[in-house]
Amino acid sequence: MRRKVIGVLVSVLMLITLFATACGTATPTEEAPATEEPEAREFEGETVSVIATWGGDEQESFMAMIAPWEERTGATVEYEGTRDLNAVLNTRVEGGNPPDVAGLPGPAVLQQFAADGHLVDLNTFLDQATLEEQYDDSWLELASFEGGLYGLFTKVAVKSLIWYNPKAFDAAGYAIPESWDELLALSDQIVADGGTPWCIGLESGAASGWPGTDWIEDIVLRTAGAETYDQWRRHEIPWTDDAVRNAWETWGTIVTNEDYLDGGTTGVLATNFGESPYPMFQDPPGCYMHRQATFIEGFITDQFPDLVAQEDYDYFGFPEIDPEYGTPVLSAGDLFGMFNDTPSARSLVEWLASAEAQQIWAERGGFISPNKNVSSDVYPNPLIGQAAGLLTSADVVRFDASDLMPAAVNDAFSGGILNYVENPENLDQILQNIETAAAEAYGE
Amino acid sequence: MRRVRFLPWLYAGPTLLLLAFFLVYPSLDTFRLSLYGPDSEQFVGLQNYVYAFTTGEMWIAFRNNAIWLVLFTFFTVAGGLVIAVLADRVKYEPAAKALIFLPQAISFVGAGVIWKFVYDFDPDIGLLNAILTGLFPNAEPVGWLVNSDVATFALVGTGIWMWTGFAMTILSAAVKDVPEEISEAARIDGANEWQLFWRITVPYIASTIAVVTTTMIINVLKVFDLVYVMTAGRYETNVIANQMYKELYINRQNGRASAIAVILLLAIVPVMLFNIRRFQEQEAMR
Amino acid sequence: MKKLRKTLSKFPLHIVVITIALIWMTPSLGVLINSFRTSQAMKTSGWWTMFATPFNFTQWTLENYATVLATQDLARSFRNSLLISIPATILPILIAAFAAYAFSWMEFPGRQVLFSIVVGLLVVPLQMTFVPIYAAFNKIGITGTFLAIWAAHTGYGLPFAVYLLRNFLGALPKDLFESAWLDGASFWTAFWRLALPLSVPSLASLAIFQFLWVWNDLLVALIYLGGTPSVAPLTVRVANLVNSLGADWHLLPAAAFISMILPLIVFFSMQQYFVRGILAGSVKG
Known part of the structure; x- marks a missing residue:
């Protein structure tokens, strides 16, 4: 009887194998376009493989963005989304079979692949003059490496925003602070009134700590200026420099003050960044202010679908700290790189660079298009349009420093943020640790 | 045991060939890379090993793997055994065993969410803090996964929850092989259940206990997914395999990652020797 | 009488087995309950609160399953x-x-x-x-x-x-x-x-x-x-x-x-x- 069992198992195995091979051969016909176009399209039947970290709504937005291109050229995009992008992309590239195009979560990764000679120089087929017309120089510069252009930004975010609940502010009679001192005075006022001024959440899976790196970056820009900021992110000044140290301590006046924080410092560490603004919309408010990028809006409206932009939630710019340096704007974004130089991949990258394509994602919400030809009217609500305007109107715009640093430094930075919130008295040691990681990563 | 010349290679051949390709060849390559720098081009001697044994992160990882080794191995094996033996005596055994087994059927993506609802800092979401603040209204909730003093233990707890079902399933099959006549004879001789357990059951299934223990020790050496999903090695929860992952994919230090992998391979040697001795004994006795 | 004694002597056994099984089940049970609750309810109140308010139907939903199945x-x-x-x-x-x-x-x-x-x-x-x-x-x-x-x-x-x-x-x-x-x-x-x-x-x-x-x-x-x-x-x-x-x-x-x-x-x-x-x-x- 048991022999029978084994016999059955073996035959099941064979059947499965047959079935799978049959399916394997059947798949292409299954996927062939149903409508036969009379005129031959440029890349009929070809596929372009794309890999990125986007899932859920992002994946839907991306698919919507490339749909017109697929329709026009007859090619299919084989999209793979995974948050294990590091492991998967690294293996594919080292193993000699990279995807045609990849969406990369920051310029540092792009620079690395460009330095190793894996990426295609986009200038070989994209017209520089057209690009310069559509993109601010800084976006092109961030995606360049040793004279070549290796990436294209398609969706970006503005980070120097402090979100608040206008109705709660009105009810308590609070005014929007114009400077860091006013911000701290307001925080004290809220505490005196029996409230909690801040909601901060640093938990974000393997990337936990990054919201804190954004705070530090905004503060460095406002206390030491853009020039020092650039030196810092290029590791031309050490992490133990007073300018950097001062920024951590400045942030410390908020993030180590138990009275200021919803849930105290443990709450800051334990709360997921996306859920951390929720208490702002409770009655009475669990907190009054939340510093986060434009993309936090999606988290707020998912949880509270009835809230109306500008009435129930709004933001003000991160205020100035030192009048000398004003209010620079911090930005961040994802960019595309191209690994295989094929005509269909070129065509796809050209499409992704266009205002027409980027408008599709912009309209669906969540992100800002860096292409100047995308009007700020296309965003689903005025808040995001306004933020898009900030990118062009601000005197100083700087890209998220941690995303520009080598991954090892970024990782040490965000880990250091968590250490600092847990044990602020260890600041010297924490900065020294990041400095060690940085010295190594820059090969010093 | 019969001596034959070619037949063994025919039977074991496919396995040996597959292992040579999938595991031996990459391991040899790993060993070679461990002597090279981050870009795998420059020979650096034992430098990567010196790094692995001197950096602070690795010592945290060694300490944590030791904690895992003691707590995780003990509780999964002992727990699995106790449940296997006890469940054997109740009528609702399949249901009870299914509940213990359940966590093995959950993917890591699911397990992360499950434990969020247990460990969350907010007593309105995390069960443990809800119980804590419910029983002791003056108690402060604990940040189970963000407090360096407790986070590793919280992870070990999750590990035990996931793997006890494995130990139980394997041990349960062995417990059921203990011949009824032997236990009956012992009972008639006046042995109580406790003595029965220690003098009959445990010796009878000793080899299965050894197998399960070996598997759990290997699990401890390789523990990664759980740590990566829940804390990513922050808050002093780092483990050897997580540090290897970090060196490989984040720091892009191929040489160091390889050296750490080789250290893992060396750490298994005592377990290998123990198993050889055990199998030799088994063959002498059968 | 003997039967009763046997049942009684088995009482601790049942307690132990059932307790362990319940402890093991709790985390999964929590997620099972939450899988039928709205995203809003899941993120603001514990799954166990549903034992107190099982008839608060605003918290229940099949939408999570519907969304996943419609993927x-x-x-x-x-x-x-x-x-x-x-x-x-x-x-x-x-x-x-x-x-x-x-x-x-x-x-x-x-x-x-x-x-x-x-x-x-x-x-x-x-x-x-x-x-x-x-x-x-x-x-x-x-x-x-x-x-x-x-x-x-x-x-x-x-x-x-x-x-x-x-x-x-x-x-x-x-x-x-x-x-x-x-x-x-x-x-x-x-x-x-x-x-x-x-x-x-x-x-x-x-x-x-x-x-x-x-x-x-x-x-x-x-x-x-x-x-x-x-x-x-x-x-x-x-x-x-x-x-x-x-x-x-x-x-x-x-x-x-x-x-x-x-x-x-x-x-x-x-x-x-x-x-x-x-x-x-x-x-x-």
């Missing part, structure tokens, strides 16, 4: 998972059974050394094998095919399968095989007639776990098979319900339960092979 290509990814898991379960067990048999009942030079290497290979971190194996697969052009993932799971699953089966087969009594050989049975006959039938319980437990590991695997599938809809297994689909910032994780509880159904069916259907006395009397330890 594009879900049925296809379920089929892919099956296509991956079944061969990737049977192949390594079958191949390993032959090897375990040779290791336990045939004398050949290097036997112990080879076997100890097999045990040692259990600890090889998979990440270190990805690049060389992927490069080799790429050369022969099988990356992104089911063949690649079957081969990979077979290779990675063999050490444990050989180890477990060797332990079991090696423990079978010598007399059994020696009398078979005296009767003129070949190794081949003894393998199919004696070794395999007697090791059904260990084959069954091995099958359960190998199936589960493959079914729940995400990384190996992503590396060798990729995430394109035509081949992606369920785990890849489920992971992609959440976006890169972690939004929409409220769908994961429902998704976790949907992907758990099949492994649980496998577990229950294999239970019948764990019955008492399959070997009783015929085998000593």
Whole structure:
């Protein structure tokens, strides 16, 4: 009887194998376009493989963005989304079979692949003059490496925003602070009134700590200026420099003050960044202010679908700290790189660079298009349009420093943020640790 | 045991060939890379090993793997055994065993969410803090996964929850092989259940206990997914395999990652020797 | 009276077994309940509060399940998972059974050394094998095919399968095989007639776990098979319900339960092979 069992198992195995091979051969016909176009399209039947970290709504937005291109050229995009992008992309590239195009979560990764000679120089087929017309120089510069252009930004975010609940502010009679001192005075006022001024959440899976790196970056820009900021992110000044140290301590006046924080410092560490603004919309408010990028809006409206932009939630710019340096704007974004130089991949990258394509994602919400030809009217609500305007109107715009640093430094930075919130008295040691990681990563 | 010349290679051949390709060849390559720098081009001697044994992160990882080794191995094996033996005596055994087994059927993506609802800092979401603040209204909730003093233990707890079902399933099959006549004879001789357990059951299934223990020790050496999903090695929860992952994919230090992998391979040697001795004994006795 | 005493004496046993089972069940139960609650309720109140307010229907919803089930290509990814898991379960067990048999009942030079290497290979971190194996697969052009993932799971699953089966087969009594050989049975006959039938319980437990590991695997599938809809297994689909910032994780509880159904069916259907006395009397330890 048991022999029978084994016999059955073996035959099941064979059947499965047959079935799978049959399916394997059947798949292409299954996927062939149903409508036969009379005129031959440029890349009929070809596929372009794309890999990125986007899932859920992002994946839907991306698919919507490339749909017109697929329709026009007859090619299919084989999209793979995974948050294990590091492991998967690294293996594919080292193993000699990279995807045609990849969406990369920051310029540092792009620079690395460009330095190793894996990426295609986009200038070989994209017209520089057209690009310069559509993109601010800084976006092109961030995606360049040793004279070549290796990436294209398609969706970006503005980070120097402090979100608040206008109705709660009105009810308590609070005014929007114009400077860091006013911000701290307001925080004290809220505490005196029996409230909690801040909601901060640093938990974000393997990337936990990054919201804190954004705070530090905004503060460095406002206390030491853009020039020092650039030196810092290029590791031309050490992490133990007073300018950097001062920024951590400045942030410390908020993030180590138990009275200021919803849930105290443990709450800051334990709360997921996306859920951390929720208490702002409770009655009475669990907190009054939340510093986060434009993309936090999606988290707020998912949880509270009835809230109306500008009435129930709004933001003000991160205020100035030192009048000398004003209010620079911090930005961040994802960019595309191209690994295989094929005509269909070129065509796809050209499409992704266009205002027409980027408008599709912009309209669906969540992100800002860096292409100047995308009007700020296309965003689903005025808040995001306004933020898009900030990118062009601000005197100083700087890209998220941690995303520009080598991954090892970024990782040490965000880990250091968590250490600092847990044990602020260890600041010297924490900065020294990041400095060690940085010295190594820059090969010093 | 019969001596034959070619037949063994025919039977074991496919396995040996597959292992040579999938595991031996990459391991040899790993060993070679461990002597090279981050870009795998420059020979650096034992430098990567010196790094692995001197950096602070690795010592945290060694300490944590030791904690895992003691707590995780003990509780999964002992727990699995106790449940296997006890469940054997109740009528609702399949249901009870299914509940213990359940966590093995959950993917890591699911397990992360499950434990969020247990460990969350907010007593309105995390069960443990809800119980804590419910029983002791003056108690402060604990940040189970963000407090360096407790986070590793919280992870070990999750590990035990996931793997006890494995130990139980394997041990349960062995417990059921203990011949009824032997236990009956012992009972008639006046042995109580406790003595029965220690003098009959445990010796009878000793080899299965050894197998399960070996598997759990290997699990401890390789523990990664759980740590990566829940804390990513922050808050002093780092483990050897997580540090290897970090060196490989984040720091892009191929040489160091390889050296750490080789250290893992060396750490298994005592377990290998123990198993050889055990199998030799088994063959002498059968 | 005697019966009552027996029941009473068993009372602590029941308490212990039921308590352990309940503790083990609680985390999963919490997620099961939450999978039927709205995203808003899940993120603001504990699942246990539903015991106090079970009739507050604003918290209940089937939407999480509806959203997950409506995911594009879900049925296809379920089929892919099956296509991956079944061969990737049977192949390594079958191949390993032959090897375990040779290791336990045939004398050949290097036997112990080879076997100890097999045990040692259990600890090889998979990440270190990805690049060389992927490069080799790429050369022969099988990356992104089911063949690649079957081969990979077979290779990675063999050490444990050989180890477990060797332990079991090696423990079978010598007399059994020696009398078979005296009767003129070949190794081949003894393998199919004696070794395999007697090791059904260990084959069954091995099958359960190998199936589960493959079914729940995400990384190996992503590396060798990729995430394109035509081949992606369920785990890849489920992971992609959440976006890169972690939004929409409220769908994961429902998704976790949907992907758990099949492994649980496998577990229950294999239970019948764990019955008492399959070997009783015929085998000593």
